Amino acid sequence: MTEYRESVRSLLKERLLDAAYERVTADGWDRLRMAHIAAAAGVSRQTVYTEYGSKDAIGQALVMREVERFLTGIGEQLDAHPEDPREAVRAAVYFTLTAAADNPLLKSILTSSRGGDDDLLAHLTTRSEPLLETASAMLRDYAAKAWPFIAPDPRDLAIETVVRLTVSHIVQPSAPPDVTADRVALALARIALLPEDREP
Amino acid sequence: MTEYRESVRSLLKERLLDAAYERVTADGWDRLRMAHIAAAAGVSRQTVYTEYGSKDAIGQALVMREVERFLTGIGEQLDAHPEDPREAVRAAVYFTLTAAADNPLLKSILTSSRGGDDDLLAHLTTRSEPLLETASAMLRDYAAKAWPFIAPDPRDLAIETVVRLTVSHIVQPSAPPDVTADRVALALARIALLPEDREP
DNA sequence: AGGAACTGTCCAGAAACTAGACATAGACTG
DNA sequence: CAGTCTATGTCTAGTTTCTGGACAGTTCCT
Numbered sequence: 001m002t003e004y005r006e007s008v009r010s011l012l013k014e015r016l017l018d019a020a021y022e023r024v025t026a027d028g029w030d031r032l033r034m035a036h037i038a039a040a041a042g043v044s045r046q047t048v049y050t051e052y053g054s055k056d057a058i059g060q061a062l063v064m065r066e067v068e069r070f071l072t073g074i075g076e077q078l079d080a081h082p083e084d085p086r087e088a089v090r091a092a093v094y095f096t097l098t099a100a101a102d103n104p105l106l107k108s109i110l111t112s113s114r115g116g117d118d119d120l121l122a123h124l125t126t127r128s129e130p131l132l133e134t135a136s137a138m139l140r141d142y143a144a145k146a147w148p149f150i151a152p153d154p155r156d157l158a159i160e161t162v163v164r165l166t167v168s169h170i171v172q173p174s175a176p177p178d179v180t181a182d183r184v185a186l187a188l189a190r191i192a193l194l195p196e197d198r199e200p
Numbered sequence: 201m202t203e204y205r206e207s208v209r210s211l212l213k214e215r216l217l218d219a220a221y222e223r224v225t226a227d228g229w230d231r232l233r234m235a236h237i238a239a240a241a242g243v244s245r246q247t248v249y250t251e252y253g254s255k256d257a258i259g260q261a262l263v264m265r266e267v268e269r270f271l272t273g274i275g276e277q278l279d280a281h282p283e284d285p286r287e288a289v290r291a292a293v294y295f296t297l298t299a300a301a302d303n304p305l306l307k308s309i310l311t312s313s314r315g316g317d318d319d320l321l322a323h324l325t326t327r328s329e330p331l332l333e334t335a336s337a338m339l340r341d342y343a344a345k346a347w348p349f350i351a352p353d354p355r356d357l358a359i360e361t362v363v364r365l366t367v368s369h370i371v372q373p374s375a376p377p378d379v380t381a382d383r384v385a386l387a388l389a390r391i392a393l394l395p396e397d398r399e400p
Numbered sequence: 401a402g403g404a405a406c407t408g409t410c411c412a413g414a415a416a417c418t419a420g421a422c423a424t425a426g427a428c429t430g
Numbered sequence: 431c432a433g434t435c436t437a438t439g440t441c442t443a444g445t446t447t448c449t450g451g452a453c454a455g456t457t458c459c460t
Contacts, residue, residue, distance in 0.1 A: 002242070003242035004212070004215065004241060004242035004243045005242075007211065007215070007242075008208055008211065011207065011208065011211055012204070015204065015207070041204060042202070042203035042204035042205075042207075043204045
């Protein structure tokens with residue numbers, strides 16, 4: 001009989017993240033106080049610590065929630081081009097890069113002062129393993145189902161490459177989104193769409 | 201610091217009503233047990249009683265929630281015909297009657313065995329004061345804002361008449377919705393749209 | 401009459417939230 | 431460089447909310 005309690009917990013977690021999100025995008029991560037989050041969510045500071053053990057954990061959750069939202073949009077982009085992995089990836093990368101440029105949280109992360117190891121940027125760089133693993137896993141599964149004609153090994157390598165390249169370009173763009181999307185899609189094609197990569 | 205607690209309470213209330221709704225539309229009000237509601241919502245039976253003091257109160261809340269939903273749709277219909285009260289009312293009544301005919305809860309109420317004084321049908325008939333007052337109040341305010349050129353007294357009378365006629369036709373239709381809507385709109389016009397009803 | 405099933409009430413115990421105090425650490429200031 | 435300020439994270443006693451089992455009263459069925 002815990003189903004109700006779980007939904008209350010997730011309501012609380014969402015409220016806390018919503019509160020954190022609002023202040024982060026307005027003021028920046030370093031000016032965000034645990035007490036602010038608690039007050040904005042209408043809860044005691046202790047409850048924030050009970051739910052997320054630390055401020056850092058909230059940052060992690062904030063980033064991961066945004067990742068999940070991106071992945072939803074990415075899935076829609078991929079679905080728009082069945083049977084054509086290269087075009088699907090091009091569209092998905094383009095969507096990701098343009099959405100990232102407009103995203104309030106990402107803008108805040110990328111423009112805020114690079115403080116220490118516990119700032120939000122770290123979740124995209126030195127501590128990006130959860131992000132990369134979540135995104136890669138989701139896309140690996142997608143690719144396995146949608147593109148079974150590609151051999152598994154090059155397919156998985158291509159996915160990881162696309163994910164890492166895309167994150168890299170979010171953090172440090174080198175060209176406009178359309179150009180980058182083309183180039184990442186080309187990388188995919190070279191890694192996994194050659195004739196010898198076809199499943200026998 | 202009660203804002204959070206209130207949102208948890210309303211989450212709970214919604215869950216309970218959702219659970220009740222599902223079983224009422226499937227099985228009927230008389231076969232619905234408080235224990236079912238509790239179990240489906242994932243809480244104890246006591247919690248149901250703490251939130252809604254009785255089974256009857258749940259029935260009331262169930263009906264009133266549906267009324268609120270209807271009023272939302274009705275508002276949209278009215279908005280579609282600014283400056284033309286008669287046509288606005290005709291559209292709103294038509295919408296209400298057709299939506300009522302498709303509504304699972306209303307279908308269940310109107311087809312279930314008429315048990316005692318505590319069944320759901322009573323909330324539309326012998327104990328319909330909350331329904332009528334809620335709907336009339338909302339529409340009175342709407343009319344006062346949207347149709348200030350009608351004198352208050354005939355305007356309020358027309359609103360109450362339209363509300364009561366509509367409820368009456370939901371419970372006991374006498375003609376197809378389009379015919380009824382025309383007739384109710386005509387009643388409105390006769391009560392409140394004569395030249396002498398114009399605000400000086 | 402007796403039993404079964406349900407509503408509504410009561411209460412002791414468990415779980416979750418609150419609020420205040422406190423240890424610790426880094427930043428700022430005179 | 432000592433002292434103050436401010437924040438994070440921990441601890442704990444007290445309150446509110448939910449749980450679950452028992453029970454009285456009612457209705458229906460047999």
